[in-house]
Amino acid sequence: MTDSALLLLQAAADTTHAYGEFPVIGARAFVWITAEVHLMFAAFVLGVPMFAVVTEAIGIFGGDERYDRLSKEFTRLLLVAYSATAIWGAMLVFGLSTLYPRFWAYLTAIFAPSMWVYAGLFFIESFTLYLYYYGWDRWKKGRAKLGHWTLGILLNVWGTIVMFIANSWLTYMMSPPRDITPTTDPTTIKLWHAIANATWMPINVHRVIANVVFGGAIVGAYASYRFLAARTDEERAHYDWMGYVGNFIAMSALIVLPFAGYWLGREIYQYDQSMGITMMGGFMSWLWVIQAFLIAVLFLTGNYYLWIGMGRIPGAERFRPYTKYLLMVLVLGAIVWGTPHTMIADSKELAAMGGSHHPFLGALGVMSAKNTAVNLMILTTFLSFLLYRRANTRPVVPWARAGTIIQGAMFAVAAGVVLFYGIRGYFVEAIVRIGFSVYQVLAVLSCIVFVTVIDILMARGAQSLGAIQWGKMPPRSQYALFILAVTFTWLMGLMGFARSGIRQYWHVWQVMQDTSKYAATPALGYASKMISLCVLIFLALVSFVFWLGGLAEKSTYVSTEKGPGHVGH
Amino acid sequence: MWATNLKVVGIVLGTLALYTLIANKIPQVQSEVPQALSLGANVTPEQLVAAGEKVFNGIGGCPTCHGLGTRAPNLLTDEKGTGPIGARCGKREPGKSCKQYLFESLDNPTAYIVSGYQPIMPVMTKQLSLQQVWAVIAFLESQGGTVDVTASDIPATSSASTTSPTGSGGGGGGGGGLAGGSTDPKAIIQAAGCLACHKLEGQGQVIAPDLTHVGSRRNAESIRKKILDPASSVTKGYEKLAGIMPKSFGTMMNAAQLEALAQYLAAHK
Numbered sequence: 102m103t104d105s106a107l108l109l110l111q112a113a114a115d116t117t118h119a120y121g122e123f124p125v126i127g128a129r130a131f132v133w134i135t136a137e138v139h140l141m142f143a144a145f146v147l148g149v150p151m152f153a154v155v156t157e158a159i160g161i162f163g164g165d166e167r168y169d170r171l172s173k174e175f176t177r178l179l180l181v182a183y184s185a186t187a188i189w190g191a192m193l194v195f196g197l198s199t200l201y202p203r204f205w206a207y208l209t210a211i212f213a214p215s216m217w218v219y220a221g222l223f224f225i226e227s228f229t230l231y232l233y234y235y236g237w238d239r240w241k242k243g244r245a246k247l248g249h250w251t252l253g254i255l256l257n258v259w260g261t262i263v264m265f266i267a268n269s270w271l272t273y274m275m276s277p278p279r280d281i282t283p284t285t286d287p288t289t290i291k292l293w294h295a296i297a298n299a300t301w302m303p304i305n306v307h308r309v310i311a312n313v314v315f316g317g318a319i320v321g322a323y324a325s326y327r328f329l330a331a332r333t334d335e336e337r338a339h340y341d342w343m344g345y346v347g348n349f350i351a352m353s354a355l356i357v358l359p360f361a362g363y364w365l366g367r368e369i370y371q372y373d374q375s376m377g378i379t380m381m382g383g384f385m386s387w388l389w390v391i392q393a394f395l396i397a398v399l400f401l402t403g404n405y406y407l408w409i410g411m412g413r414i415p416g417a418e419r420f421r422p423y424t425k426y427l428l429m430v431l432v433l434g435a436i437v438w439g440t441p442h443t444m445i446a447d448s449k450e451l452a453a454m455g456g457s458h459h460p461f462l463g464a465l466g467v468m469s470a471k472n473t474a475v476n477l478m479i480l481t482t483f484l485s486f487l488l489y490r491r492a493n494t495r496p497v498v499p500w501a502r503a504g505t506i507i508q509g510a511m512f513a514v515a516a517g518v519v520l521f522y523g524i525r526g527y528f529v530e531a532i533v534r535i536g537f538s539v540y541q542v543l544a545v546l547s548c549i550v551f552v553t554v555i556d557i558l559m560a561r562g563a564q565s566l567g568a569i570q571w572g573k574m575p576p577r578s579q580y581a582l583f584i585l586a587v588t589f590t591w592l593m594g595l596m597g598f599a600r601s602g603i604r605q606y607w608h609v610w611q612v613m614q615d616t617s618k619y620a621a622t623p624a625l626g627y628a629s630k631m632i633s634l635c636v637l638i639f640l641a642l643v644s645f646v647f648w649l650g651g652l653a654e655k656s657t658y659v660s661t662e663k664g665p666g667h668v669g670h
Numbered sequence: 671m672w673a674t675n676l677k678v679v680g681i682v683l684g685t686l687a688l689y690t691l692i693a694n695k696i697p698q699v700q701s702e703v704p705q706a707l708s709l710g711a712n713v714t715p716e717q718l719v720a721a722g723e724k725v726f727n728g729i730g731g732c733p734t735c736h737g738l739g740t741r742a743p744n745l746l747t748d749e750k751g752t753g754p755i756g757a758r759c760g761k762r763e764p765g766k767s768c769k770q771y772l773f774e775s776l777d778n779p780t781a782y783i784v785s786g787y788q789p790i791m792p793v794m795t796k797q798l799s800l801q802q803v804w805a806v807i808a809f810l811e812s813q814g815g816t817v818d819v820t821a822s823d824i825p826a827t828s829s830a831s832t833t834s835p836t837g838s839g840g841g842g843g844g845g846g847g848l849a850g851g852s853t854d855p856k857a858i859i860q861a862a863g864c865l866a867c868h869k870l871e872g873q874g875q876v877i878a879p880d881l882t883h884v885g886s887r888r889n890a891e892s893i894r895k896k897i898l899d900p901a902s903s904v905t906k907g908y909e910k911l912a913g914i915m916p917k918s919f920g921t922m923m924n925a926a927q928l929e930a931l932a933q934y935l936a937a938h939k
Contacts, residue, residue, distance in 0.1 A: 329674045375792045379731060384699040391693055576674075580681050587685040606703040615703075622701035629693030633686040640682060 119203035120617040128200035129619035130631065135196050137594055137635040138642075139189035141315075143267075144308070144593065145643070146182050147260045148316020149175050150230075152350050154253035161246060171343055172253075175320060176234045181646040183227055201617075204608045210287035211295050212270055219266045226259035261309065268304050269296035274609050275600070276300045276372045283612055299372040303365035304600075310358050315589055317351030322586035323647055325579035328572075338572035344582050345410065351585065352403045352486075356479055356549075360542065369603070376610065380603045387625055388599055390441050393471075395592045397435030400478050402581050402588070404431060407485045409578040415567030417492035430481045437474035440466040464527075472538045473523030476545045480515060483549050487556060494563035504559045508552045515548035590639060594632035602628070702728060707801045708852060709824065715808060715817040722809025725802045730794065732806070742791065743784045746813055756815025769819055772807045800824060800860065801852075853926050855934035862919060870938070878915065879905040883938060890936035894928060 123131040153175040160169030197205045209216065233252040240249035276299040281290060324344035331337040370377030379385060408424050411417035440462050464470065487508075496504070522537040529537075604610050606620040614620075707721055726732045735742035745755040752758040759768035762782065766774070775782055779791035795803055801824055808819040852858065859865065865873055870881040884893065887905075895902050900915035923931070 326678065329678070330671060374790055375731070375797065378735060378790075379701075384701045384731075387696045387699070390696065391689075394692065395689070576677075580677070583678060583681050584685055587682050588689075591686065591689050602701070605701045620703045624698035624700040625696060626694040626698045629690045633690045636686060637682075 121200040123200055127619065132196045132200060133631055134635055135189055135193040137597060138639050139193050141590060141639040142182055142186040142189055144312045144315045145319055146179055146186050147264055148312035149179055150256045150260060151313050154257055157250055157253055161250060173237050177650050178647060179230060180234060181649050183230060185642055185646060207287050207613055208270060211290050214292055215266050219263060222259050222263045226263060229256045229259060264308060265305050269301055272300040272304050273298050275604060277609050277612050281612055300368050303368045307361040307365050310354050310361050313354040314351045314358060315593060317347045318586045318589040321347030321351060321582045325582035328579050329576060334572050341571045341574050348406055348582060376603050380599060385599055385602060390439055392595060393439040395588055397439060398588050399585060400482055401431055402584050404482055404485045406578055406581045407489045409575060411489055411492050413570040413573040414492040420488040420492060427481050427485055431478055434474040434478040437465050437470050469523050469526030469534060472541055473519055476519045476541045477516060479545055493566045493569060494560060495566060496559045496563050498559055498561060501559055504555050508555055511548045511552050515544045518544035590636045591632055594635050598628045707799060707805060709801050711821050713821045718805050718808035718819055719812045719817060722805035725806050726809050730798060730806060742787055745810060754814040755810045756813040759815065768811055768815055769807050772810055776803055853930040855931050858927050858931050879908055881935060881938060885936045885939040890932040893935050894932040
């Protein structure tokens with residue numbers, strides 16, 4: 102080994118030139134903000150096309166032109182949002198390359214080819230979007246319309262691949278393959294080996310679903326603002342309906358999201374036990390209490406929106422007495438879910454508590470109680486949807502009564518299974534208890550699927566009790582949609598902090614250490630301020646984007662074709 | 671319309687403020703970067719216990735599982751009528767003292783799985799430096815027992831697994847290094863596990879060249895090169911073992927440690 106190589110090795114240990122500094126807020130805060138706001142825009146521009154293409158398909162194959170118009174309005178929101186996504190992405194790259202040059206050099210040494218593919222696909226994706234939007238009115242009929250719809254599908258394909266590529270970089274930071282050590286020369290690491298790391302696919306799936314949730318929530322907030330600003334009843338009816346669709350999509354996808362999260366969590370545990378423990382029970386343990394609170398807000402607000410919405414549906418009054426019971430289940434579930442349990446406590450705190458658990462709350466803080474609570478909350482939310490769906494119809498099939506009884510029995514059985522395994526979980530070992538959550542989830546999902554199938558069959562030829570009075574919603578219902586959007590966005594920031602924070606003082610887990618002055622992972626208080634700031638920046642910018650969209654073109658609200666007379670949902 | 675805009679802004683800001691407030695009201699726990707623990711030869715039991723408590727509650731992350739009663743045995747409070755860990759550690763394995771039992775439990779956690787719990791504990795000698803491990807043992811002994819860990823225990827323990835690639839959080843080109851970043855050559859040799867192959871001052875194995883008089887055949891520069899790149903030269907008579915010495919020592923130590931070790935060995939004429 103030459104002297105120069107020796108000096109190089111020693112220089113590698115020196116962190117002097119590994120980090121830059123950003124004025125006032127510091128390097129970490131700059132990268133945090135740019136990464137988070139970029140990710141929020143990226144989630145939006147990936148989530149919205151998913152249901153733009155679905156709603157367009159409903160318009161094409163269902164013959165309801167409202168959906169086609171809705172899809173176009175979604176897509177219009179994307180145009181400027183794409184630019185914002187790219188701008189924030191560029192700021193992130195500048196931040197990383199100037200403030201964390203050593204880390205950035207390491208990452209590019211492994212992933213450079215994928216970065217070029219990423220840039221190329223982003224280019225193709227943008228032009229597909231332009232074709233998709235500006236070709237809307239030109240390719241409106243027949244086969245041309247199908248071709249146009251294919252463009253929408255391609256838009257989603259490019260976007261999803263782009264996201265998967267970016268996910269490989271950040272998941273490599275979390276879970277680099279085990280054969281890679283601090284001494285591994287990054288240029289010798291095979292690209293696919295680095296991409297296909299332990300958490301890559303779980304993150305991919307989780308983000309695809311989360312993007313749908315996020316896109317639905319933001320579109321719901323957009324619709325609610327347009328509803329509040331509407332000057333005519335027609336416009337108000339259109340945006341009321343749009344808000345309902347956005348909320349429906351967001352809440353439906355939200356119900357599936359925990360299962361993807363569970364898979365991701367399991368992979369993290371399997372990859373590195375200590376990382377999993379840090380995430381769920383270490384310094385991040387309080388984060389999950391905050392998460393529980395946020396999800397409780399989502400469930401309560403989502404249900405509240407539905408219950409208010411039933412006020413505009415003739416026939417819904419017969420279900421109103423049940424609302425208070427649904428509310429009780431949701432509140433009790435939220436309280437149990439938010440009960441702290443696995444907390445870092447020192448000997449003094451343990452002594453003050455009188456033991457390792459709180460004498461009363463300790464029993465509610467365990468997973469048996471929490472899983473039971475959340476499954477019952479999901480069942481309750483589904484019941485709210487069912488009542489909403491059924492509000493203005495009376496089934497006329499001969500087996501309607503029997504069908505309703507069977508549906509009720511399915512709810513009872515599902516709730517019974519959830520409660521049984523929840524209680525039984527207290528009397529078995531942890532490894533057995535973990536398996537119980539699968540039975541609980543299966544019971545709830547089976548109930549949702551079979552009850553929905555019965556409901557669809559039962560609704561055939563149903564007697565209408567009157568059309569939904571779209572637009573006749575009190576303003577407070579629209580503010581609920583805003584709360585949902587803010588909460589979803591904040592939750593995304595919180596979970597991003599959890600995912601990134603579990604690496605603690607490592608740029609790349611146990612391969613490249615963060616030796617900067619920002620290496621310590623901040624407490625939740627500081628993180629919450631950063632998250633709120635990012636949410637505020639994002640919402641301010643996205644409002645501006647929407648305002649620009651409104652300037653460029655008149656609203657595409659439906660005029661009269663099917664308006665107030667529409668019965669279905 | 672302005673009233674609507676103000677209401678919307680108010681709701682957004684109010685929601686953000688509420689979440690931020692709640693997140694700031696809960697206990698604030700920051701994940702610190704592990705600091706090198708430097709315990710001198712005259713360290714007292716009280717100092718060991720105090721240092722161990724910091725490691726236990728901090729970088730060790732021990733309360734994450736221990737003390738909650740569901741994932742791992744309680745250590746600071748009673749465990750099923752057997753008392754806290756200090757009171758029961760000496761009785762867990764016949765013939766093993768409390769500190770022996772605790773060290774083995776940290777070094778090889780699967781060796782003694784307490785009935786009713788899963789083997790989920792990571793190898794702590796890979797997560798912490800030896801000094802930190804012994805400080806934790808002293809702290810655990812203090813929980814209902816007698817602290818008998820002394821400074822002499824720390825260098826007296828040798829284990830293959832103590833050749834932690836990350837030491838106390840070092841590695842990866844960082845400034846931590848082996849043995850908690852200590853520049854004491856003996857501590858570095860201990861932490862790096864050199865004596866598993868080499869012999870020095872009557873201790874260690876003779877698989878690899880005896881280092882007792884290494885200074886008579888290599889100067890500091892040569893030793894430094896040999897540590898950083900073991901293949902750069904091979905001692906006569908050990909050609910068949912060329913390539914066995916790990917190449918990673920150079921990145922496991924910081925520059926000061928490498929220099930201290932090279933000078934120390936070069937002085938062994």
